[in-house]
Amino acid sequence: MSSVTSEHVAMEATRFQHTPYYCEENVYLLCKTLCENGVADATGSDLFVVFISNEKKQVPLWHQKASRRADGIVLWDYHVICVQRKKESDSEPLVWDLDSTLPFPSPLTSYVTETIQPSFQLYAEYQRFFRVVHAPLFCKHFASDRKHMKEPDGSWTAQPPPYESIVAQDGILHNLSEYIAMSGADTLSSLDPETVRTAISQKLGVVVSHTQLQDLFTKLP
Numbered sequence: 535m536s537s538v539t540s541e542h543v544a545m546e547a548t549r550f551q552h553t554p555y556y557c558e559e560n561v562y563l564l565c566k567t568l569c570e571n572g573v574a575d576a577t578g579s580d581l582f583v584v585f586i587s588n589e590k591k592q593v594p595l596w597h598q599k600a601s602r603r604a605d606g607i608v609l610w611d612y613h614v615i616c617v618q619r620k621k622e623s624d625s626e627p628l629v630w631d632l633d634s635t636l637p638f639p640s641p642l643t644s645y646v647t648e649t650i651q652p653s654f655q656l657y658a659e660y661q662r663f664f665r666v667v668h669a670p671l672f673c674k675h676f677a678s679d680r681k682h683m684k685e686p687d688g689s690w691t692a693q694p695p696p697y698e699s700i701v702a703q704d705g706i707l708h709n710l711s712e713y714i715a716m717s718g719a720d721t722l723s724s725l726d727p728e729t730v731r732t733a734i735s736q737k738l739g740v741v742v743s744h745t746q747l748q749d750l751f752t753k754l755p
Contacts, residue, residue: 581669587612667739
């Protein structure tokens, strides 16, 4: 990334809303800001929201700001990032992760190497899966009433954002659980262009393994 681009991104990053432990809402607003400030296409066509989780709801990710360890590892129940892939460009997709200590944004290849660490040997139950959703569909359908962040007595596990909760365009109040539900059985068996094109046009997008993630972004329409 050139120094000019880095300067521009650093300046723009200060405008992004960020509430710790509400990564899905942070990414929702990040997508809208990238569209509004001209960094992304106005319709969000070059943006993809990526949910990272598994059946056990325990996914190790490195270089996370919330970590207290030198290697930055955190065992999240789920995490959400934004990946930008410009259709008419040969440049590598960029990862926008407001919770990462890596450069903002980071090239997808280096983000996968540093944050996912695919060479690190994990028990099968800790394998990461990725639900990739086209941002225009995500911004239309996503909703969260934040009930997953409340204790049985009604208190918050983490202080909520200062703005009203996100409601889907069709009036749905909460569907976060649909986005974070994923397992090996949900992953695409093939990344042929027609399969990918059909899957990515759906509300909940497509689920892939870490070995398919980078390849997927070369196959998207």
